[in-house]
Amino acid sequence: RPALAFPLGVVLCLLLAAGGAVAQPAILPAPVEAAFSAGSFVVTTETPIVVPPGDAEAARVGQLLDELIGPAVDGAPAVDAGGAVGAIVLDRRPDRTDLGAEGYELEVTDRGVTITAPEAAGLFYGAQTLRHLMPPHVEFTAALPRPLPVPLGRVVDRPRFAWRGAMLDVARHFFSVDDVKRFVDLMALYKLNRLHLHLSDDQGWRVEIPGRPALTDVGGRTEVGDGQGGYYTVADYAEIVRYAAERFVVVVPEIDVPGHTNAALASLPELTCDGVAPAPYTGIRVGFSAVCVEKEETYAFLDDVVGALARATPGPYLHLGGDEVKTLSAEQYAAFMARAQQIVAAHGKRFVGWDEVAEVPLQPGAVVQVWRPQAPAVAASVAEAVAGGAAVVLSPSDRIYLDMKPDSAAVLGLTWAGLNGVRDSYDWDPAALLPGVPEASVLGIEAPLWSETLGTLSDVTLMAFPRLAAVAELAWSPQAVRSWPGVRRRLAAQAPRWTALGVTFDRSAEVPWE
Ligand code: TNX
Numbered sequence: 001r002p003a004l005a006f007p008l009g010v011v012l013c014l015l016l017a018a019g020g021a022v023a024q025p026a027i028l029p030a031p032v033e034a035a036f037s038a039g040s041f042v043v044t045t046e047t048p049i050v051v052p053p054g055d056a057e058a059a060r061v062g063q064l065l066d067e068l069i070g071p072a073v074d075g076a077p078a079v080d081a082g083g084a085v086g087a088i089v090l091d092r093r094p095d096r097t098d099l100g101a102e103g104y105e106l107e108v109t110d111r112g113v114t115i116t117a118p119e120a121a122g123l124f125y126g127a128q129t130l131r132h133l134m135p136p137h138v139e140f141t142a143a144l145p146r147p148l149p150v151p152l153g154r155v156v157d158r159p160r161f162a163w164r165g166a167m168l169d170v171a172r173h174f175f176s177v178d179d180v181k182r183f184v185d186l187m188a189l190y191k192l193n194r195l196h197l198h199l200s201d202d203q204g205w206r207v208e209i210p211g212r213p214a215l216t217d218v219g220g221r222t223e224v225g226d227g228q229g230g231y232y233t234v235a236d237y238a239e240i241v242r243y244a245a246e247r248f249v250v251v252v253p254e255i256d257v258p259g260h261t262n263a264a265l266a267s268l269p270e271l272t273c274d275g276v277a278p279a280p281y282t283g284i285r286v287g288f289s290a291v292c293v294e295k296e297e298t299y300a301f302l303d304d305v306v307g308a309l310a311r312a313t314p315g316p317y318l319h320l321g322g323d324e325v326k327t328l329s330a331e332q333y334a335a336f337m338a339r340a341q342q343i344v345a346a347h348g349k350r351f352v353g354w355d356e357v358a359e360v361p362l363q364p365g366a367v368v369q370v371w372r373p374q375a376p377a378v379a380a381s382v383a384e385a386v387a388g389g390a391a392v393v394l395s396p397s398d399r400i401y402l403d404m405k406p407d408s409a410a411v412l413g414l415t416w417a418g419l420n421g422v423r424d425s426y427d428w429d430p431a432a433l434l435p436g437v438p439e440a441s442v443l444g445i446e447a448p449l450w451s452e453t454l455g456t457l458s459d460v461t462l463m464a465f466p467r468l469a470a471v472a473e474l475a476w477s478p479q480a481v482r483s484w485p486g487v488r489r490r491l492a493a494q495a496p497r498w499t500a501l502g503v504t505f506d507r508s509a510e511v512p513w514e
Pocket of ligand 1: 286
């Protein structure tokens with residue numbers, strides 16, 4: 001190996017000396033197109049960030065970039081509408097429709113940085129790319145001033161999939177508003193844009209529903225193990241939604257019905273067929289609970305819950321779970337799901353469910369979240385749903401379930417779907433996962449993180465990284481620019497950034513860490 005590495009090194013040095021190829025910066029996810037040349041533009045805390053006058057959305061992106069780069073030591077105005085040389089310019093160009101709703105172009109010359117995009121989302125993603133072009137020590141936001149050289153070059157970029165998601169299970173263990181915000185920050189760094197919150201399960205009910213205080217008074221006080229649980233008030237939930245939206249992340253709330261409902265049943269005994277509340281449950285079994293699908297009280301409850309969440313959620317989606325129902329007949333399940341879908345539609349939202357819902361008739365526009373593509377019966381029912389017009393979000397449990405242990409030595413996590421290594425998570429083509437599900441029917445990719453064994457944000461990020469960053473590339477980058485050797489290198493470069501951010505991550509043996 002050293003014998004091979006030496007000549008390779010010599011060749012690279014010669015290339016660099018000839019003024020040709022320059023080491024590729026580690027932009028993650030890999031952009032559609034990028035070219036860099038020797039030299040750099042140095043950003044400092046005095047570098048003005050120029051935003052289009054009267055464009056509040058672009059100004060907010062500029063503000064976030066300013067918070068990263070740091071306040072000018074001498075108090076110079078950081079965000080303004082001037083035309084200074086040596087600036088970072090956010091240039092909103094509605095006519096650049098070639099870039100798509102989330103795309104951008106970024107150009108770095110010795111005269112400054114320009115990010116061009118038709119929409120504010122593109123400006124934000126361009127700003128994230130700029131962040132990846134700066135040294136990882138940019139994340140030490142109090143160490144001012146620090147040198148921030150940006151390599152000269154040009155990037156043209158847009159996402160492959162519209163839905164680039166992560167799911168956080170706040171039901172098995174509760175995570176605070178601040179924890180969720182830190183998680184959103186990390187999603188945004190990798191251009192992820194859907195935060196699916198699993199807000200209810202057997203072990204807990206995590207969101208205040210006006211008029212139904214029992215749900216949180218009882219169901220909000222337990223979690224797996226002996227912990228005290230918790231829940232988001234209406235104001236807390238609004239704050240999560242606002243914070244996420246500022247980072248172009250759409251919140252997808254999930255209330256899991258008709259199964260996974262012990263916390264709701266313990267809170268509202270009218271939802272059980274015999275009217276008797278079960279005891280709270282804090283173990284990790286699944287499949288034993290269900291609301292009484294024959295009682296009108298059940299649908300009144302669902303209407304209150306869906307109505308409250310629909311009003312509190314600006315995004316178009318409402319997830320009603322539908323998974324692992326082992327105590328109802330197929331007929332009972334189908335009858336319940338028909339009414340549940342009507343309730344979601346009546347409140348103006350688009351229905352999302354786990355892949356069990358592919359077995360029942362779906363309303364137009366329904367989204368099926370596929371977690372068991374390995375099962376032939378599931379693959380068949382999903383293909384049939386897609387033929388009938390449904391869209392899918394791919395969350396294959398044997399690839400991107402982030403709660404599966406990454407290797408057999410891991411302490412956190414479960415193993416029922418196998419071990420999900422970094423390469424397992426990354427090295428597959430979403431367009432080829434399921435026969436009968438072409439790329440045009442794939443809305444996107446989402447990596448779920450169930451929290452049976454996770455009690456803190458540090459546990460969460462240790463399971464999420466590096467795999468979630470690899471999944472982000474799977475969801476953003478075109479198949480042609482992706483490769484396992486490439487992403488290994490880009491993942492390795494994240495280590496100093498995560499260290500600077502104080503984020504725990506798994507030092508997987510699959511990645512040659514810097
Ligand atoms: C299956 S995936 C579940 C969850 C568990 C998870 C643990 C799915 C739709 N249901 O209830 O938390 O396994 O990995």
